[in-house]
Amino acid sequence: MGYELHFNSVLAYAPDLLAGALLTLKLAAGTIFFGMILGTLCALVRVEAPFWLSLPVRTYVAVIRNTPLLVQLFIAFFGLPLIGIKASANTAALVTMIIHLGAYVTEIVRAGIQSIPKTQFEAGLALSxxxxxxYRYIIAVPALQTIYPALTGQFTLIVLGSSVASAISASELTSVAGVVESHTFRSLETYLVVTVIYICITVFLRLAYYAIGRLIFRRKVAAPSMATPLSLQKVVP
Structure with missing residues (x-):
């Protein structure tokens, strides 16, 4: 028995699906922005602070990276209200995703900082x-250039991982798709449309990452040659 695809009933809910996609993008933007700030600060603590001061950050990273995002969402939305901390589904999803992403960004940024030779750091201190x-003038750009592919890949993963927020009724794309499917009973068509939307979102993000990377790393520093006098070494545009 053949199955005939009928997208008309699903496309009738296009405004709702687009609204869900927009919320997914908003969650992604907030998560990436605040997760990057949180992860960078925690990475600096990991690198600069002594072990006993960085222990809380190490514990935070270990706990978050070794538990599923879905469990963290359930704790934030169903568990915390039991002790008086209540938030809407969208807010709980955003905060949880920021904390989740921050743990991964911490390790990525830490690896980037530690990839820079200590001699460069010491040379900067020697110049007063x-x-x-x-960190601002010597470490930041080379470290970011080293970790940029891993960092943007993690950003894409958290955007796609936002789909699990539908488990707590956050009104993002996957949650809206569930409502559309329950109204139309066209499961295959609904999730094919959602798949296309997710692909469009990830392609848009990759183009944005590429443009930002070109903007940040538009100038490359030529590696100093031992045979070239110091006075002739220069920045190559």
Missing amino acids: LSRWQV
Whole structure:
């Protein structure tokens, strides 16, 4: 018995699906922005602070990276209200995703910082730069360039992982798709449309990552040659 595809009933809910996709993008934007800030700060603590001060950050990273995002969502939405901490499904999803992403960003940024030779850091201090100035002018761009592919890949994973927020009724794309499917009874068509939307979102993000990367890394520093006098070494545009 053949199955005939009928998309008309599903496409009638296009405004709802687009609204869900928009919320997915908003969740992604908030998660990436605040998750990057959280992860960078935690990475600096990991690198700069002594072991006993960085222990809370190490514990946070270990706990988050070794538990599923879905379990973390359930704790935030169903567990915390039992102790008086209540939030809407969308807010709980956003905060949980920020905390989840922050743990992964911490390790990625830490690896990027530690990939820079210590001699460069010491040279900056020898030039009377503060530690903040060393990070800003010497460490930041080369470290970011090293970790950029891994970082953007993690961003894409968290955007796609936002689909599990439908388990707590956050009104993102997958949650809306469940409602559409329950109304139309066209499961295959509904999730084929949702698949196309997710592909469009990830392609858009990859183009955005590429454009941002080109903007940040548009100038490359030529590697100093031992045979080239220091006065002739220069920045190549």
